[in-house]
Amino acid sequence: MKKDENKKLSASEVASAGLVEAGTAQEFITGSWRSERPLWNKDKCIHCLTCWIYCPDSAISVEQGPKGTIVTGVDYNHCKGCGICAKECPDKIKALTMETERK
Numbered sequence: 001m002k003k004d005e006n007k008k009l010s011a012s013e014v015a016s017a018g019l020v021e022a023g024t025a026q027e028f029i030t031g032s033w034r035s036e037r038p039l040w041n042k043d044k045c046i047h048c049l050t051c052w053i054y055c056p057d058s059a060i061s062v063e064q065g066p067k068g069t070i071v072t073g074v075d076y077n078h079c080k081g082c083g084i085c086a087k088e089c090p091d092k093i094k095a096l097t098m099e100t101e102r103k
């Protein structure tokens with residue numbers, strides 16, 4: 001019998017496309033194609049965490065200090081170099097600046 005290629009499928013009839021769990025990118029180095037990198041100046045940083053909130057790749061590293069959560073640097077294994085953190089760091093502080101990636 002000839003298959004009807006115009007037949008509309010219900011959602012339950014569509015084959016699964018290989019779903020993966022959330023958070024699996026953490027296991028891989030996903031920052032290797034970056035063309036720019038953020039440089040963090042720990043002496044200027046006031047630990048407002050704005051960069052951490054805005055980073056789309058969770059690549060701003062933080063840890064708990066005696067006075068609360070503090071930034072400890074950039075996770076270059078996962079940073080894509082988008083520059084959002086440097087853009088969002090307060091103008092009066094500018095503890096993050098972008099520079100051309102060194103290979």
Ligand code: SF4
Pocket residue numbers: 037038054055056057058059060074078079080081082083084085086
């Ligand atoms: S450059 Fe982009 S990906 Fe990298 S730490 Fe900043 S916001 Fe995150």
Ligand code: SF4
Pocket residue numbers: 040044045046047048049050051052071088089090093094095096
């Ligand atoms: S936005 Fe700037 S000042 Fe605020 S935590 Fe990040 S690097 Fe530090």
